[in-house]
Amino acid sequence: MNIFKLVNVMEKKMTPLSIEPNLCTRIISPKGSCNSCIDYCPTNSITIMKNKIEINDQCVECGLCTTVCPTSAISLQRPSLNQLVTDIIQKYAKNERVYLHCKRMPISNSEISSVTVPCLGMIPREVWVSISRMCENLAVYHPVECCRHCEVSQGEDVWRKELGAGEAMSGKRFLITAEIQKSKQQPQYDHNRRSFFTTLFSEIKSTNKLAIQEALGGSEVQSYREKLQDDPMSKVKKEWSAVSTSIVEKVTNESAFPYMNKRKLILEEIMKSDSLQKRNDYRLPTILPDCNFCGACTTLCPTNALSKEEKDRCTTITLQPHKCVDCHLCEDICFFQNILLQGVPNNQLLSKKIALAEKPN
Ligand code: SF4
Ligand code: SF4
Incomplete structure (x- = not known):
């Protein structure tokens, strides 16, 4: 196992922004004309050099650059897009109404079900399409003129554009509201909705299990306490070495192709929808x-x-x-x-x- 590779990967995972210069079209070729991240960054924090992308301390981690970067050379790891979709679906399964809002416009009532993102502009159209199908009662909490007073000056342009594109693609509309309403009653699930979520969660559960098994080379996941009890130390060490190498490879592969997250979400939607296939x-x-x-x-x-x-x-x-x-x-x-x-x-x-x-x- 290459310990430096592991430390490198772990370090990358700790920061909210992941940078893969090899995916930036400007770095790949001087003829690459993209300037999107620089154009949209509200704090002018991004510099692209010959072979690296630098983000300075002024960065407010709004995530706008991650939405506009076509190749995900810059991508947001926390919250990741998959995690965001899963959070929304899980909250929606338990509540009648879920509010999506940015961290600068907090919702203080703990009885209200909500999902916070750094900036609404970090949500690309692919995610709007994906959640529009599964969460019909999702609302965007947006107090009047809040974006106008925000330091993320370009945020409103980006989220309205991405939300509009997502709505056009899915044919569904989200409620944008300045008012929070508490549900007066517990949600009355109909049978179809309940079974939909039951199936979905069992799928997510089994997918995670499979992913872990795959990362561990198909072996059964045993706790280290159990292993130490019935194995000599040398065997545990040998196994750890094999397992950790395979984890490093898996994590490295995932971070090498972050663009696939957005793409996977939309491919799934296209597969399921005839009308989306024709657009x-x-x-x-x-x-x-x-x-x-x-x-x-x-x-x-x-x-x-x-x-x-x-x-x-x-x-x-x-x-x-x-x-x-x-x-x-x-x-x-x-x-x-x-x-x-x-x-x-x-x-x-x-x-x-x-x-x-x-x-x-
Ligand atoms: S948006 Fe992405 S591809 Fe475009 S210049 Fe920035 S990092 Fe490079
Ligand atoms: S990702 Fe598509 S647009 Fe970009 S270079 Fe490859 S083929 Fe061309």
Whole structure:
């Protein structure tokens, strides 16, 4: 086990913002034109250098940069998007109304069920779509003009834009309210709603168990007290070494592909909804006939959505649509401007592979 790797991973997990410079399109190529995080940061805390992203002490951890970064080169670990969705669903299962609010506008009544986020702008459209399906009575607590007096000056622009996009995609609307109302009665669950949540929680429970088992190499999870009782120390040490290596690899893999969190949420929704499949909310690259197959786009694509293969005397450039995050780096770097991002029906994101261009050698 590489102990330094483990310490590195642990350190990363302690800070709310996770930074993966290898995913930033500006760092990958000087031709990368993205400036979103810098444009939206309310405290001008972000500097992008040759091979690193620096965030200074002025950062207020609002999370806006994480919403606007297409590749999740900067992502928020606490609360993570998955944790946020799970919190909302769990509270919603027990309460008639759940309020979502930012930490600068606290709800002091402990009898009110609420979920706090650093800034509403940290919630991307994919999360709004996901929670709109499961939590119909979620309300956004937003006292009049509160954003106008907030230090996160761009927050309102971002959350209204993302919420609006999420509503358009899901066809559902959230209540935005300046008033908190206590439920007068315990929620009356109907049978379908109760069984929906029972199934959901048992799935979440079994998924976590499976994930732990997978991280431990499929072995049974035994407490260390138990192990010490029936094993000599050497065996415990050997096992710990094997287990910790596998945990490090798993954690490293997850933090290497943080963009998949947003993408996984929306893919699940697209799979379940016919109307969402027909909408055009995402763009994918197409290659024009004059492509000279230099492969620059496939080399620089930060998410490995594009790849070049040579087989049976034929060169093919293929796309894995679920991995493309519309960062437009391929468009920016193609010298001959032969690759273009175009709107496609959402169901194309579900295709496994699309051959974009082929050339017989
Ligand atoms: S890719 Fe992300 S980190 Fe890089 S400039 Fe764009 S928003 Fe910032
Ligand atoms: S295919 Fe192009 S737009 Fe999609 S992730 Fe790769 S570089 Fe970005």
